[in-house]
Amino acid sequence: MATIRDVAKLAGVSVATISRYLNKSGYVNAETEQTIRSAISKLNYVPNHVARGLAGKKTNTIALLLPDISNLFFSDLARAVEDVAAMYGYTVIFGNSDDQGFKEKKYIETLKNKYIDGIIFASYTFERDEADMLTKLGIPFVCLDRGPSEATSSIVRAKNREGAVMAVRHLLEIGCRKIAHIYGPQHLVTAKERLIGYEQALADADWYSPSLLEPGNFRIAEGIKATEExxxxxxxxxxxxxxxxxxxxxxxxxxxxxxxxVGEQVAVCGFDGIQTTEITSPELTTVAQPIYDMGATISRLLIKKIEGKLDEDKLYELDVKLIIRDSTSRRTSTHEQT
Structure with a gap:
């Protein structure tokens, strides 16, 4: 890959002149501009973090890579990231990976050659080699839910296991005697922790059986299929x-x-606290993650890291809250009357 020094050598000018041209930060005469453009074209040069470093400038732009923006959890999170970034004078660029590693890699490849100050990964496919590359390039990043290493990235997530225990205990308290679990992809720490919490809450249940577990891949259609099974x-x-x-x-x-x-014969409890749970019929009981706070926290952490004010990278686990609605509350009243 051609560097800014290669361009300067071919154009016969200084690196500082190339930097002024790239960043529009000083005078470069028309003839020299044409020579520089020709050199850039011949070398297929793409301005990257080196040019940014030479210019000594930040663009106050960060990127947020999401697995699926159609999932309301991530759209709510994105809203918080954008709100907080704007408070600090930053603009946010969004990317949707669709849970596809190759697509995320393409985004990273594009972003590393742009004037991006940092990246938030709310995706499931961010791997160690990509983290190492960004570290070498000097591009700060933070992660939602999971990261390649807590030593190189701050990670923000909710207390998933605790929330799952909270959900199952609520179902037991309202009189449920046979509780099933529809679980998410087990390569995701969030899904794994929620399954562990479910099993932990039922450790003493003599009726428990692995046949009460069914995968649902975090999607509505598969939740339908899992319930039928x-x-x-x-x-x-x-x-x-x-x-x-x-x-x-x-x-x-x-x-x-x-x-x-639902509620009287079979009680149903979800996890996340997305806005849609308030308009389902019946309204859905859920363990709510502090979605906005998670987005705000991860945005602040990245900005601190960009500005050299973050003391260390570590894991941040935020509290969850059980919100009881009609999908379980009608069963509560029935149980209390007996």
């Missing part, structure tokens, strides 16, 4: 804890199709 295997299930709200919404839909009263 679970109810087919265990028609006496009276509680379902879904590992995210999208799967829980799928569960509501499946139960309604089967003529099963």
């Amino acid at each position: 679970l109810m087919s295997r265990h028609p006496d299930i009276d509680g379902i804890f879904a590992g995210n709200d999208q799967m829980a919404i799928g569960s509501l839909k499946a139960l309604n199709r089967m003529g099963i009263s």
